[in-house]
Amino acid sequence: MGTATKTTLATGESVVGAVTSRTVLGVTAATVVLAVACLMQWVAPGGAVVGIPVATLLGGGLAVAGCGIAVLGAGSRLGYIETTPSRATSLAAGCVVGMLWAVSGGVATTVAVGGGDAWLPVAVVGGVAGALATVLPREDAGATLPAAAVIVGWGGAIAASGGGGGWTWAPAWSSAVFPGTEIVPVVAVGGALLAAWSGASAHAGFGAEGRQAGAYALVGAVVVGTLSVLVLLVGFVVLKGITPVLTGASLTGGTLGLPFVDAAVPWPTLPFVTNQTGGLYVTIPGVFPALVGTLWLVFGAVVAAVPLGIGAAVFLTEYAERGRFTQLVEVATNGLWSTPSIVFGLFGLAFLVPRLSGGNSILVGQLVLGCMLLPLVLLTCREALLAVPDAHRDASAALGVTKWQTIRSVVVPAAMPGTITGVILGVGRIAGETAPLLLVFGGAPYPSNTPDVLGSFSLMAQPPFVTNDALLAPASALPYQLYTTITAGVFPKDEFTTAAFGWGTALVLLAVVIGLYAVGIASRRYFRRKLHHE
Amino acid sequence: MSDTPQSEPRRSDDRSGADDATAAAAAGSTDAAAAAVSSKTGGIAGPPGGPGGVDGDEPAVARTVGESDEQLQDAWTDYEFDGDAKVSVSDLDTYYGEERALESVSLDIPAESVTALIGPSGCGKSTFLRCLNRMNDRIRGARVEGRVALDDRDVYGDGVNLVELRRQVGMVFQEPNPFPKSIRDNISYGPRKHGDLETGLLARLLGRDDRDAERDLVERALRRAALWDEVSDRLGDNALGLSGGQQQRLCIARCLAVDPDVILMDEPASALDPVATAKIEDLIEELAEEYTVVVVTHNMQQAARISDQTAVFLTGGRLAEYDATDAIFQNPQSQRVEDYVAGKFG
Known part of the structure; x- marks a missing residue:
């Protein structure tokens, strides 16, 4: 396929083909949007959009796309549209289309006959026929016509179903009952994906370019799907939580006393975040104690785990001979990282609590979370250390610098960005950790005071010389509070319902985790800047 | 060794076997090597019964294809020079595990000159270089036998301070390997770690900040390396931003x-373009006025341009010939060296 003679549908030489393929892709995209809207229940599948029933729109969209694909394929095969097809469609595509034919045939038979075993031979014959029809002909026919048949068939069925309002599917192998209003949009999305693959392939003129375009269409759909899951999740939490979080908030409602001068300036207030949860005089209960508890937990866990993790990684990478021992440590570390968090909690409850605080406490929570963070810090730091080029170590040794000084001034700084990545991931996990906190950390679910860790240090003449009552007392953390709120089911204040308070807590927790990410990413950027010229 | 009579005449049959790497030739060389061992104990052929030595069932010397199988002679490695030897190596054997990388290498390196080490790939010239400042200690399984003396003090003796040794014997590597730090920090790294310069917060608090001394040192070193003019206005920039030659x-x-x-x-200079290479070569020649420079190079023209004396290593980790550079390139005594210098193999 020389570039000089290359003609695709999009070059304008075959206007019919270009217009048709663009129409197919446009209609397909519109169908997906509408189907997703149905799934999200933004549009009722039985309802109507601009006066046309949704089912008709979905089915019609698929039918139009399918017909367009068939026109493209047939036109290309018969020589009316110039393309550059390969000799045959890929076997994988044949399998997929064959499977779709089998399913379609089986379902159609069941619906038509109304049960019995007739569906099986139909499905087998249909599947084989579909696969052969895809694989045997030249690519322009094989990649379009069998797929178009499926798409048009599904489109017709959807249009005929009237949106699936009146029927359900209760499969014998499951106790679940699927309403037709959910099945219809899912089928529409599936058909649209098939249409997107086939249409994109046709649009690029089949052949190598066509396969690439088809793959891009599918990969792009996956990316959009992943991103939309993320946006949906965050958006849902924000929508549900923003009302309780903003209760009583104002931009200028508060005052900030200036130090040294006897004056005050207006200041934003956000009572949900800054107020105590319980207490007599709190009108708008807030999550401040839990927020502070979470930050202390994360801080303590990082302080406990990061030096240990980096130290162990330095030993394993720089000092230990690579062999049985390091392998054993590696396996143990991986195992530790995949150990369920409740097991860590149980360990804390049975081992740390009796020795340190005699009851639930912040300190034990910090240590347990630190234990959970440790393996990830170790693994990522070890990877980062291994990635530091030996040239740096050689250069330093050749200058007569000792090994330890080399590690401290060259190797570990060069491994910092990678290590911080590990800490970021680990902190993201432990900040939202609930299970171990239930066992070793949690106190009153709606505390009326904030743990004053900094102010509680006191010195004494006998061992242990320093004590901190706040560290040894239980507290509340955001995920813990969320759990207790939702499971307890009764929120003591009138201001919020239980669910509203829970969603508000969830939103604050989300914000805290994203904030910690931001801090981590900023410090990683700082170290990268220092290491590389940017 | 210096009283050994000068070269025996080359054997003509060695020339005829120049392109012959068959088993017959190898077997022949084994016999010849055994004879050489019996006649010249402790010679280049290796001590009898020594590890990796000639046992009679394997060739004495591994060879590159195209290399002739003549016997090396002690006399070819005798190089007379005025003044003392800065580095003196005698009977150096190096092993990586079971594999022998250097075999009975003896040579004296004069002070304040450029000594080039050339030879085909895998001939042990880099290994030899790394023996001089004990960088081979960093390779697991590496073992060194023999004597390396720096100013008549044995480098491999008991109680040698590696830090002190490597301060006296510096090293520059094939790939430029600056630290991912600023240009200034790269230069002052060694002295700071040795405690000759105190910088940083604590030193500043204690009033012992050597920032002026650091500035002087950085400037002096950069001027000496002919880099000052190019980087004097950006000493705080990361060294990785420099070009390969500058690095x-x-x-x-x-x-x-x-x-x-x-x-x-x-x-x-092997990782650099021709312009950067020329700068490095000029620099090496200048440095030889003050320092003793030992350069491993793959590039024979480079060796001819910059060095005062040249040592040729051949496959198998043996020193074939060591002499003034002119003599090596114009009138080598060994046939293999002549072939190598003429580009017939390697």
């Missing part, structure tokens, strides 16, 4: 900053 000169400056006596260079 290599920075590495040389970094090495000079700890004030060594001997500078070892392992193919310092």
Whole structure:
């Protein structure tokens, strides 16, 4: 396929083909949007959009796309549209289309006959026929016509179903009952994906370019799907939580006393975040104690785990001979990282609590979370250390610098960005950790005071010389509070319902985790800047 | 060794076997080597019964294809020079595990000159270089036998301080390997770690900040490495932002900053373009006025241009010939060296 003679549908030489393929892709995209809207229940599948029933729109969209694909394929095969097809469609595509034919045939038979075993031979014959029809002909026919048949068939069925309002599917192998209003949009999305693959392939003129375009269409759909899951999740939490979080908030409602001068300036207030949860005089209960508890937990866990993790990684990478021992440590570390968090909690409850605080406490929570963070810090730091080029170590040794000084001034700084990545991931996990906190950390679910860790240090003449009552007392953390709120089911204040308070807590927790990410990413950027010229 | 009579005439049959690497030739060389061992104990052929030595069932010397199988002679490695030897190596054997990388290498390196080490790939010239400042200690399984003396003190003796040794014998590597730090920090790294310079917060608080001394040192080292004019306005920039040639000169400056006596260079220009290479070569010649420079190079023209004396290593880790550079390139005594210098193999 020389570039000089290359003609695709999009070059304008075959206007019919270009217009048709663009129409197919446009209609397909519109169908997906509408189907997703149905799934999200933004549009009722039985309802109507601009006066046309949704089912008709979905089915019609698929039918139009399918017909367009068939026109493209047939036109290309018969020589009316110039393309550059390969000799045959890929076997994988044949399998997929064959499977779709089998399913379609089986379902159609069941619906038509109304049960019995007739569906099986139909499905087998249909599947084989579909696969052969895809694989045997030249690519322009094989990649379009069998797929178009499926798409048009599904489109017709959807249009005929009237949106699936009146029927359900209760499969014998499951106790679940699927309403037709959910099945219809899912089928529409599936058909649209098939249409997107086939249409994109046709649009690029089949052949190598066509396969690439088809793959891009599918990969792009996956990316959009992943991103939309993320946006949906965050958006849902924000929508549900923003009302309780903003209760009583104002931009200028508060005052900030200036130090040294006897004056005050207006200041934003956000009572949900800054107020105590319980207490007599709190009108708008807030999550401040839990927020502070979470930050202390994360801080303590990082302080406990990061030096240990980096130290162990330095030993394993720089000092230990690579062999049985390091392998054993590696396996143990991986195992530790995949150990369920409740097991860590149980360990804390049975081992740390009796020795340190005699009851639930912040300190034990910090240590347990630190234990959970440790393996990830170790693994990522070890990877980062291994990635530091030996040239740096050689250069330093050749200058007569000792090994330890080399590690401290060259190797570990060069491994910092990678290590911080590990800490970021680990902190993201432990900040939202609930299970171990239930066992070793949690106190009153709606505390009326904030743990004053900094102010509680006191010195004494006998061992242990320093004590901190706040560290040894239980507290509340955001995920813990969320759990207790939702499971307890009764929120003591009138201001919020239980669910509203829970969603508000969830939103604050989300914000805290994203904030910690931001801090981590900023410090990683700082170290990268220092290491590389940017 | 210096009283050994000068070269025996080359054997003509060796020339005829120049392209012959068959088993017959190898077997023949084994016999000849055994004879050489019996006649010259402790010679280049290796001590009898020594590890990896001639047992009679394997060739005495592994060869590159195209190399002739003549016997090496002690006399070819005798090089007379005025003044004392800065580095003196005798009967050096090096092993990586079971594999022998250097075999009975003896040579004296004169002070304040450029000594080039050339030879085909895998001939042990880099290994030899790394023996001089004990960088081979860093390779697991490496074992060194023999004597390396720096100013008549045994480098491999008991109680040698590696830090002190490597301050005196600096090294520049094949790939430029500046630290991912600023240009200034790269230069002052060695002295700071040795405690010759105190910088940083604590030093400043205690009033012992050597920032002026650091500035002087950085400037001196960079000027010496002919890099000052190019980077004087951006000493705080990351060294990785420099070009390859500049990075290599920075590495040389970094090495000079700890004030060594001997500078070892392992193919310092092989990763650079011709312009940068020319700069490095000029620099090496200048450095030889003050320092003893030992350069491993793959490039024979380079060796001819910059060095005062040249040592040719041949496959198998043996020193074939060591002499003034002119003599090596114009009138080599060994046939194999002549072939190698003429580009017939290697």
